[in-house]
Amino acid sequence: xxxxxxxxxxxxxxxxxxxxxxxxxxxxxxxxxxxxxxxxxxxxxxxxxxxxxxxxxxxxxxxxxxxxxxxxxxxxxxxxxxxxxxxxxxxxxxxxxxxxxxxxxxxxxxxxxxxxxxxxxxxxxxxxxxxxxxxxxxxxxxxxxxxxxxxxxxxxxxxxxxxxxxxxxxxxxxxxxxxxxxxxxxxxxxxxxxxxxxxxxxxxxxxxxxxxxxxxxxxxxxxxxxxxxxxxxxxxxxxxxxxxxxxxxxxxxxxxxxxxxxxxxxxxxxxxx
Numbered sequence: 445x446x447x448x449x450x451x452x453x454x455x456x457x458x459x460x461x462x463x464x465x466x467x468x469x470x471x472x473x474x475x476x477x478x479x480x481x482x483x484x485x486x487x488x489x490x491x492x493x494x495x496x497x498x499x500x501x502x503x504x505x506x507x508x509x510x511x512x513x514x515x516x517x518x519x520x521x522x523x524x525x526x527x528x529x530x531x532x533x534x535x536x537x538x539x540x541x542x543x544x545x546x547x548x549x550x551x552x553x554x555x556x557x558x559x560x561x562x563x564x565x566x567x568x569x570x571x572x573x574x575x576x577x578x579x580x581x582x583x584x585x586x587x588x589x590x591x592x593x594x595x596x597x598x599x600x601x602x603x604x605x606x607x608x609x610x611x612x613x614x615x616x617x618x619x620x621x622x623x624x625x626x627x628x629x630x631x632x633x634x635x636x637x638x639x640x641x642x643x644x645x646x647x648x649x650x651x652x653x654x655x656x657x658x659x660x661x662x663x664x665x666x667x668x669x670x671x672x673x674x675x676x677x678x679x680x681x682x683x684x685x686x687x688x689x690x691x692x693x694x695x696x697x698x699x700x701x702x703x704x705x706x707x708x709x710x711x712x713x714x715x716x717x
Contacts, residue, residue, distance in 0.1 A: 519538050534552075548569070591608070617637065625649070693713065
């Protein structure tokens, strides 16, 4: 993989379908890169990379995008290897269908980060919007592998229809985290707005703060000692040391969503008495 840096010189005139911006430039010359099209959503006349960017080779082996990419949607589509760094905010669905390598967003990410992701690592240094790891339209399950780490807060429905993989949110989280979750692990370091894991079938949601769960949908929290908790703590330690430390202390577990016949698990710290 050849190292590239694209510096945003001026914003596009509209929202951009940027699904192939990262991978399409590998193996191309500077002149070829600047002539690659950038389709505008809802417009028949695409612009080119050269209309918005300055391109140059760099010494490392990663693709670096510098600027405000809030109008660029689908960046990192089907990213399978190597490193993509976005030094700024990014639009919807960053890392869509990602299968390997790493994507790092220095700023915030809009809704749908890690959409239909099946491998690799997605780091978001700021906040993330709704529906982290959601399925593509028409798909029955969403994220099926890989890891998403959000350093800030996240919106609603994180891990919607998640099937496998790990989502770590170090800040606060909106409502319905783990909605319709099939499997996988979601860990939240801050507060959760409420309505945790509706229609959850399997998987684990780890809460860093005790909270009341629906007595209709979940079993009564019970103290437990789980060998797997230590294994998950080891896995999380590098990304979320505080969450990992909680798993080495007494925790309580609730099972559900009972209204959906689910056997998923909600872990949280034991309340001090």
